[in-house]
Amino acid sequence: MPVTRFSITDPYEYLNGIDTYHQTEAIPGALPIGCNTPQKCPLGLYAEKLSGTAFTAPRHQNQQSWLYRILPSAAHCAFDLYEGELNNEAKPGEWQHVPDQLRWDPFDLKSEADWITGMKLVAGAGSAPLKTGLGIFIFAIGQDMSERSAFYSADGDLLIVPQHGVLDIQTEHGKMLVRPREIAVIPRGIRHRITLPEGPCRGYACELYQGHFTLPELGPIGSNGLANQRDFQAPVACFDEDTSSTWKIFSRFNASLFVATQSHTPFDIVGWHGTYFPFKYDLGRFNTIGSISYDHPDPSIFTVLTAPSGTLGVAALDFVIFPPRWLVQEDTFRPPWFHRNTMSEFMGLIDGEYDAKQGGGFQPGGASLHNTMSGHGPDRETFEMATTAELVPDKVGQGSMAFMFESCFMMGITEWGLTSCRKVQENYAERSWSVLEPHFTRE
């Protein structure tokens, strides 16, 4: 069965499919029929529209949801800048741009941090206010978000890739359990609260300032393959009834954290319908496609989700995975080739060993960045193995899952990412490539 075997069962129900219309009711009859805003909504609910695209976006790109809730999200006090300890040292304005190949040792789990305080911006490009670019975060957290608190990012859609531990995500739209080898997307604006049913959790997140994640085109692959549309899971409506306690709403707004109070839960949506919703996906369901003749294909065949840049065929962000797969190519150097790429490549490892790096330095919970036009490729150990191996069918990546955030932007690195995290490897490039020997002969 092409699904991952998880250590913990997901107790929640889901709606199957993305890039599609969903509707869900926690109480039958919560959604008005045939209209969105009747004079009085069923069950005495408030109707609220949540727009993820401009009202006028083309129909096939338009994303919005109608939410039917006990109180509207507008009902809160003024926001204040949050003064508590957080990731202020990781402001996009301080990004440094360096052409070096970078690799990070596994990031430390921070037992005292929660989802809000434990997200560290490591690299990125562009600007949230201008809705251009993205930020890449590492999270390493040990605490549930405090009770009666919720967070949303106004800066971008969050693509969350847990590497260790489990995230229980309560969103306005409903609940999702997200385990390593699953990913989740929480579109901008959607309030959520994250708890950790299995203890500390570490992973990666990409905050996309522009547009939304969607499925890549399949071209000649045909109508099925890669990540199939129906395997993405959106939560069903699920609400709490609490209009008497004080809640804190945290907002990431231009990379600053603000907090406001309100006297009701934000998780009070009894029914919703539309095209703008969070979702999750089991990477084990990915239908991996590759060469059955010769040569190593471009890794774009491993794209799970893409965020278009606006230029045809160019992604602001491709989320690409390297799942277990058979390699059968004849007379071929099978690992990734040496290359320089106009796209920037940020990689993480969820589990196991990545087949381009046999030298041991790329570890689960660590990361690497090969910026635009920075030369990279297999390390020396991988090169030697691949040029001498007998080319029998070989299953690579068994028990392994690497991924790449591939972006058209030149990536800047934060001060935290370059220095204060203290995880940058000193000798990555030397160890991987300076040790390569010339094999040139004239005959």
Ligand SMILES: O=C(O)Cc1cc(O)ccc1O
């Ligand atoms: O650099 C990397 O390891 C990622 C990568 C993998 C691959 O199979 C082809 C190109 C590429 O950039």
Ligand SMILES: [Fe+2]
């Ligand atoms: Fe690469």
